Amino acid sequence: MTGPAHIFDKPNRYIGQPEPRADAARLLQGRGRFVDDEKLPRMVHAAFVRSPHAHAKILSVDTEDALSATGVIAIYTGADLAEHVTPYIGTLTHLTGLRSAPQHPLAMDVARWQGEPVVMVVATSRALAEDACELVDVDYDELPAAVNSETALDADTPVIHPEFGSNLAWERDVIAGDIDAAFAAPGVHVIEREFRFGRHTGVTLESRGTLCEYDPSEDQLTVYYSGQAPHMMQVIFSKHLGLPEENVRVISNDVGGSFGIKIHTYGDEIATAAAAKLLRRPVKFIADRFESFVTDIHARDHIVKAKMGITEAGTIVGIDFDDLTGIGPFSMYPRTSAIECNQVLNLTGAPYVMENYRAKGRVVFQNKTLMCQYRAVGHPIAMAIADGLLEDAARKIGMDPVALRELNLMADDSYPRTSATGMKLDDLSHKRALRKLTEIMDYQGLRADQTEARKDGIYRGIGFVSMVEVTNPSPMFYGIGGAPIASQDGATVRLDAGGALHVSSSITEQGQGTNAILAQIAAGVFGIALNRVKVTTGDTATTPYGGGTWASRGAGIGGEAMLLAAQALKDQVLDVAGVMLQTGVEKLDIRDGAVTDLDGKERLPLADLARTVYYRGNELPNDLNPELIATRHYRVTDFPFVFTNGAMAAHVEVDTETGFVKVLHFWAVEDCGRVINPLLVDEQIRGGVVQGIGGALYEECHYSPDGQFLNATMADYMVPMASEMPDITIAHIETPTKTSVLGAKGAGEAGTGGAPAAILNAVNDALSPMGASIWQMPMTPERILTMLDNAAE
Amino acid sequence: MSRSIDIKLRVNGEDVGATVPARLNLVDFLREELCLTGSHVGCEHGVCGACTLTVDGDTVRGCLMLATQANGKEVTTIEGLADSGQSTALQAAFTKRNALQCGFCTPGMLASALGYVNAGGAADRDAIRQHISGNYCRCTGYQSIVDAICDVIKETRT
Structure with a gap:
């Protein structure tokens, strides 16, 4: 069921090969083109005065001194830009009941988080713009802030949007079976834990930024955009700046990391576009690191009270949980900030056979930076709840955590089926993945080592996760709810006169190797050397229309469109070759850049064919109309998403004196369907x-x-560095999805979705001899020592 | 506003003279005035390492040094390393190992790696991990970078 074998087995079989990326050489020579590398004639620079308060009424803005400062071109307040930009609201109709207030690029009367842009200064250099920001005098009346999500719904907490009457943005209940009866049944143990997942953020090494150019002669806005979804942004700029969609061009050249951060509507970027239009000249805004920390979307921020019921024999009878998540003062536009909670409700326990399920999710407003979709949306929470409770239950009933998973994981031959929450599942391999994992990690050897080490007072732990990942989303994800976000993608492939292919696609590149896999697919399916394929992505003016790269959809959806286009072009070229060679097309193939007989004997180089078509059409019959270009589109139709699965394990050592956790090794077995390029996918995982x-x-x-963000510098906010990271062993199981010929599912978010649960379980395994456990992330030394102290008392 | 100072320096083998604001840092000077955009700015306070470059043979942070402090010195950026062939072996190894994704940290990472290799650093994974810990990468798991540096050391010393 994986499509014609010849696509994957013939010469030029690039699909599945560890081909290095063509664009690596460019980036390694310092020849990347990131937004801040662009310079345009008459370009000026923006800087923002941002709210120093989490919640404050803006009484007045005095820009008089700033306006006369050196180099200042213009200054805009929220009211100034509101005349030119329509407000936006981050709700979608399929998330029933979700509410959010209108947002403006700059705060109007009230600032609702520390860092919210209030005044924009445009000057001839960024430094001069920042100097002038210092001279802007904003008079604030500081208001009490709703900061803590746990008290956001309390009667005495300030309501951020009074018109709503409370800080509740959205809630949803999911119920399957009868959880109360299942938990009350004789012989069922109920494990209960409270999980806390801290807020963190993407810290893309290239900060957010934009360069906007407006040409009044054509009413044309060109936006150099560091992000993932150019066509989505084209609609947003068009809609809110009052420009025809076709007059907005969004270009993404190199993007220095995104991870879901750069796929949202940020006021400072919209303001930059508005300023470019008003000033009729290019305006650049590049966020500095402080601005990134206080305005890039944050992620997680969940408090989950969760229970799992399990029989003495180890059968999971159900999961019951309550998820409370804080999203800042607005739901982010246009994807909304309810998706993460929704994913937690949908995905928790999805690898396991389970009859009974009850989940409550509540999403609340608070005066903090907005929270929205960051890599592995909801997955780390969902996986940690189910697999954290599962390993806790294993300890409770004295069962090995691998054996307990074996008992409860859905069987590999049981698909298609649905999860307890109704998710449609197919082509998964949980049990094979877990078995492969325990083999490659030498599980029994590690357990023996653990026992020995404990005798010396060294506390090592082994933790697992069996996980699913949502990939290749269909229109059910966003489009159904009214978001201007394409779920289909397109690919165009053109045979040029020199016999090379030129490919363009609506999926985008942020370092994953999008361009590389498009070339591999096109070359392999069409039949040409890889180095004769050139790829264009990231430009609404020149690529087919599509969604871009997010939700682990690029390879699975954009890759399939590429495969279909390459196959179509091959058919078209063979039609021409058949006429030129007076041979039936069924007797011809394309290999290594030439039309061949089926046995591979060369008949006609592609350059000869193309030159004849382009230059000497007089040699062709008049009724032959050669088309040496093909475009195809693809969307997922039968499933809301194409799920992948994986099994991961962490080996850690906890220093019980200092509380430090050293990750000794990490293993991941991933089933992302057909692997297009193991070199790229392994390092992405x-x-x-x-x-x-x-x-x-x-x-x-x-x-x-x-509501003050206390560690908004790279020195104070800790991201993993090379010295503390382990070597990570990757292995694959390939169960191609039946939804496409290519058979590729996504892989980009699996590691981020699964690793936290595996690390949590490993730490708790290490702490178990002391009777301690921890259920809060990040598991800092201080928190671990507190748990150890509590256990000792 | 800020005072201006005349400076003369060599950048990638070429003599450069400029009048720069005293407060201008080196990486901004290289990017804005000389259009050497291969050096990247990630944090502007010396933590992330994206602006790592070479001044008189030493590996330095371009954001922690003022342009005026480079007066009379020899500066080499990623463009210079590439064009002079100094980083050829590392470039090949990084490509082969896919030791980069978005490429934003890469010029700085390469400069740090070159400093390690040129100083005679061993093909010791822990030592390499320590050495490049001043260069953040958000895309890779660092493992391919360590592999690539090990490859170069092994190839050049056998």
């Missing part, structure tokens, strides 16, 4: 694991009780 370890052990946005 490793990078995902490292971000997951970051969330589990280090990364946290600390806030004071009055």
